[in-house]
Structures are given as structure tokens and as C-alpha cells.
């Protein structure tokens with residue numbers, strides 16, 4: 551990741567409501583490059599919603615989100631180019647084999663150029679399943695694919711929601727290794743979780759329950 555991609559995110563007075571219920575409101579915060587952030591809060595407090603609003607997948611109800619590289623503000627319609635995201639809600643294309651899926655993904659969101667697709671598949675322990683349709687993957691195997699997709703896409707911002715869901719012990723160790731090796735330097739990482747094991751390496755905590763006031 552070059553310094554030209556040294557992305558920060560400035561949010562001002564950010565709020566999201568569903569109907570008349572504010573999930574969070576009046577968040578003022580800066581996410582800085584080369585840092586890792588945990589978004590914490592109890593079940594239903596709004597962690598996933600905040601991540602999706604930051605990603606542009608869910609619209610905000612008030613406030614602003616500025617993606618910045620140095621002094622340059624990235625137009626909102628281009629935010630998607632700078633981020634990759636792994637969430638429980640994202641569906642994989644089940645009809646494709648893992649190799650086909652990653653080749654397809656690579657066409658619109660390039661993977662890190664230093665790795666080939668077979669190398670990436672091997673790094674997440676799925677070589678034996680490379681030619682298998684994703685519909686036949688276990689939930690833990692699918693989670694490994696989501697982590698691969700998010701962590702090895704060649705963009706500065708990585709957003710992870712409940713990253714170890716469905717992973718076994720080896721999968722959790724893999725997650726920690728991948729994050730340590732590929733997300734903590736020259737990137738901006740935001741993880742939402744209530745599980746201390748998923749976020750212990752994070753430099754900063756943002757508690758979404760602090761922004762409930764109407």
C-alpha cells in the first residue's frame with residue numbers, strides 16, 4: 551500500500567436512525583491511517599450499522615463522512631474503491647468455485663499484486679476446496695473466504711464485522727495472523743466486535759453506546 555493511499559476518515563455529527571429510533575447520533579471522530587480501531591457496544595447497540603454507514607452500504611441520516619488522503623477529500627461515490635469489508639450479511643456467490651469467485655472479485659476489486667490466487671487460497675487453508683462450489687463450503691470455510699476477500703483486496707481501508715464468527719481455534723489463529731501481518735501497518739483497520747479476542751490488538755476503542763442521546 552503506497553503512501554498515496556494514506557487514508558483517514560473524518561466523521562462529523564454523524565447519526566443514523568431507522569424510522570423514529572436513533573441508533574446513534576452526534577458522533578464526531580477521526581479514524582487515522584496506520585491505526586486500528588475497535589467499534590464496541592452491546593448487542594443491538596449499532597456497531598454493524600456504523601460500519602455499514604462508513605462503508606456507504608447504508609445511508610446516514612445526518613452529519614458527514616469525509617474520506618481524506620492528505621488534504622484531498624475523496625468524492626463519496628468513490629469511497630468504495632478505498633475499502634473492503636467482511637460482514638455476516640455479505641453473500642458470497644455460491645454457484646462459483648472458490649477460484650472462480652476470487653477471479654471474478656479480482657476483476658472489479660484487485661487483490662494484492664504480490665500474491666497469486668492459488669497462494670491466497672493456500673494462505674487461508676482452503677487449497678483442497680479451491681475447485682469446489684462455495685455452496686458446499688461450511689460456515690467456517692465461508693468466513694475464511696470473506697476474510698481473504700477483505701484483507702487481501704488491495705485497498706487502504708479494511709472493515710471487519712464479527713470477524714471470527716463460525717471460525718474454529720485454527721481459524722481464529724489464522725485471523726490473528728492475517729490481521730497482524732497485513733492490516734496493522736500501512737492500512738486503516740476498523741473491527742466491530744464484543745469479543746475481546748477479536749480486538750485485543752486494536753489501538754483505539756469507539757464505544758457506540760456513548761452516542762445514544764437524542
Ligand SMILES: Nc1ncnc2c1ncn2[C@@H]1O[C@H](COP(=O)(O)OP(=O)(O)OP(=O)(O)O)[C@@H](O)[C@H]1O
Pocket residue numbers: 568573591592593594595596597598599600744
Ligand atoms: N434495516 C434495519 N431496519 C430497522 N432497524 C434496524 C435495521 N438494521 C438494524 N436495525 C436496528 O438498529 C439497531 C442496531 O443494530 P446493529 O446490527 O447495528 O447492532 P450491533 O451492535 O451490530 O449488534 P450485534 O452485536 O448483535 O451484532 C438494532 O436495534 C437493530 O434492530
